[in-house]
Amino acid sequence: MLKTIKIKKIIFFLFVATYIIRSITDGLFVVNDINNFMVSSKYITMFLAIIFFFMLKRGKLKLSKSCFGNEMKRMLFLVISFFVISLLFAIIEQNITINTFTILIKMILGIFFAFIILNTLDIDEIYNAMKIILIFAIIGYIIEIGIENFNIENIALINYAKSYSPFESSYFAGIALSTCAFFSYFRKEKKWLILSILFTICTFKRLSILFAIVLLFLPWFINIDGKIDKKYIVLISVLFVFFTIGYYWILQENNENLFYDIFNETQTQFTMTRSDRLHELINENFQSYGLGSAANELGLELIEMDLIEIYMELTIVGLILFCLTYWSMTSGQIYCCIFMAYQFFNFLTSHSIGGNFSWTINFIIIGSILYKNVKEYKGTRPKFLNIIKMR
Numbered sequence: 001m002l003k004t005i006k007i008k009k010i011i012f013f014l015f016v017a018t019y020i021i022r023s024i025t026d027g028l029f030v031v032n033d034i035n036n037f038m039v040s041s042k043y044i045t046m047f048l049a050i051i052f053f054f055m056l057k058r059g060k061l062k063l064s065k066s067c068f069g070n071e072m073k074r075m076l077f078l079v080i081s082f083f084v085i086s087l088l089f090a091i092i093e094q095n096i097t098i099n100t101f102t103i104l105i106k107m108i109l110g111i112f113f114a115f116i117i118l119n120t121l122d123i124d125e126i127y128n129a130m131k132i133i134l135i136f137a138i139i140g141y142i143i144e145i146g147i148e149n150f151n152i153e154n155i156a157l158i159n160y161a162k163s164y165s166p167f168e169s170s171y172f173a174g175i176a177l178s179t180c181a182f183f184s185y186f187r188k189e190k191k192w193l194i195l196s197i198l199f200t201i202c203t204f205k206r207l208s209i210l211f212a213i214v215l216l217f218l219p220w221f222i223n224i225d226g227k228i229d230k231k232y233i234v235l236i237s238v239l240f241v242f243f244t245i246g247y248y249w250i251l252q253e254n255n256e257n258l259f260y261d262i263f264n265e266t267q268t269q270f271t272m273t274r275s276d277r278l279h280e281l282i283n284e285n286f287q288s289y290g291l292g293s294a295a296n297e298l299g300l301e302l303i304e305m306d307l308i309e310i311y312m313e314l315t316i317v318g319l320i321l322f323c324l325t326y327w328s329m330t331s332g333q334i335y336c337c338i339f340m341a342y343q344f345f346n347f348l349t350s351h352s353i354g355g356n357f358s359w360t361i362n363f364i365i366i367g368s369i370l371y372k373n374v375k376e377y378k379g380t381r382p383k384f385l386n387i388i389k390m391r
Contacts, residue, residue, distance in 0.1 A: 007056045011120045012129060014049035015113075018042050019133045019175075022357055023140030026171045031144045042357070046113055053116045067118045068111075068367040071329045075111045078325040079104050085314045086290030099292025099301075103354045110359030117360075118367040123377055126368055131192060133361070134179040138199055141172040158204075165204035173203040174352065177211065178361040181339050184215035185224070185369060186377040207349075211342045224335040233332050237323040240344050244307040244319060247348060251275045251308075252282070271349070277303045281312070288313040302354070306347040329366060336366050 021042040029039050054061075063069035083104055090096040117126065142150075145167055154166040180196040187193055193216075200212040218224055250259055251267055259267050267275035281294055281303075288294070291313050295302045303309055311319045326344070330336035343362065346352055352359070 004056065007052050008120055008125075011049050011052050011056070011116070012125055014045045014052070015117055015121075016129050016132050018045040018049070018113075019357070019361075020136045021045060023133075023136045023172075023175070024143070027140035027143030031171055046109070049113070049116060053120060056120065066115070067371045068115050068363070071363070071367070072111055072115050074325050074328060075107065078321055079107055081321050082107075082291055082314060082318060085318050089293070089313075090289045093287055093289040095289040095293070097290060097293050097296040099296050100290040103292050106354045106356040107359075110356035111363050113356070113360040114363035114367060117364055118371065123368060123372040126364065126372070127186060127188070127377060130179060130182050133175070134183075134192065134196055134199070137172055137175045137179065138195075141169055141176075141199070141203065144169055144171060163204075163206060167202050168204035169202075170205075173200075173205040173208050174355065174358045175361065176200040176203045177205075177208040177342070178358065178365065180212045181215060181342075182361075182365050182368075184212075184218070185335055185365070188377045207342070207345060214338075218335075218338065222334065224338075226334045227332045228334065228337065230332060233327050233330065233337070234324070236337070236341075237320075237327040240307070240323045240327075240348070241316070241319055243348060244311055245316075248278075248308050248311060251278055253279050271305075274304050274349075278305070278308065286312065288315075290314075291318075302351050304351040305349065306351050306353045307344075308348075310353075329363075331370055333369060336369055339365065 019042075021038070025039045025042070028034075029036060063073055066072075083100070086100045090100075117129075121129070149166060158165045158167070176196065176199040180193075180200045183193040183196045197212050197216060200208050249255065250262075251271070256267055259270070263270050277298055277300070280298060284297070286294060286297055291310070292302075293313055294309055307319065307322075310322055323344075327337075327340060330340050339362075343352065
């Protein structure tokens with residue numbers, strides 16, 4: 001029993017240490033395109049946590065009886081399916097890219113690390129870990145921006161109309177929003193909710209800021225612990241398949257004028273040059289040779305439009321499998337569905353599929369809501385405007 005407690009404490013430490021290392025090294029090195037041992041050391045702490053987890057379970061692990069086990073099985077099926085489709089295209093085109101393996105490994109690592117934490121730590125420990133992760137994410141963000149740059153002159157430069165801020169951060173926007181989503185549901189201590197919202201606003205990503213505000217006021221209007229029927233989850237998944245195909249079509253070069261009429265911006269402006277990469281692929285008659293091959297063809301790490309990339313590389317079959325798998329993980333829980341909706345709009349317009357550390361936190365949020373006894377941590381919910389009732 002004592003040994004079990006010690007191993008759990010070690011896993012807690014390694015989990016927190018992974019995200020402390022990530023935040024500090026992102027702020028110091030990654031933002032400056034420096035890759036060194038310290039940057040990679042977060043994988044060491046993560047893999048040590050995996051080793052200690054298996055020591056804790058000692059061969060007693062059964063996915064079907066584990067917290068988030070069914071979700072883990074679905075992800076394994078998705079990754080295997082993506083690998084098979086990629087392999088078929090690689091054989092047809094007589095070409096292959098390491099990107100395929102990198103993305104698939106990161107997809108598995110993201111959910112597996114979350115699976116470990118959900119099956120080791122209770123809600124008290126997860127809540128405390130998230131507080132530490134938020135604090136060090138803010139420290140990493142301050143390191144990135146530079147503490148000397150937090151002044152009145154730079155604050156005056158913020159322009160929402162032109163979407164400009166000297167405090168914008170692509171590196172910390174994801175963790176800021178994820179911690180905001182966590183503390184927006186687990187409202188036991190309001191100070192962490194306020195801090196995470198302010199952090200999200202500071203990173204200055206329009207979609208994240210909008211979503212943070214929605215999460216703040218959401219319990220005033222709906223029962224965030226309600227559930228929706230599985231058939232609607234399937235419907236939402238299919239809708240995102242159509243959204244992706246429609247977005248892909250509207251971003252074609254011959255639809256430039258139509259796009260401008262609808263959005264009052266050029267495709268390049270609206271997508272922040274991502275559409276240019278898509279045009280280049282189409283003009284070169286790109287033929288997929290697996291997941292990640294589009295970015296590889298352009299000599300890039302990614303094209304930053306995940307759903308379109310999956311559609312181009314793995315056909316509509318891969319896209320349908322992806323949407324169904326990720327949406328099924330919400331189990332129809334209202335808050336999880338809204339959180340997943342944000343992630344899918346991000347998949348549509350940006351990139352996060354290979355962000356294993358970001359998705360570990362996202363899966364922990366979903367898993368905690370679905371599987372943990374969290375009554376004490378919900379805090380006081382606003383009631384007076386709760387006008388939409390969901391079963």
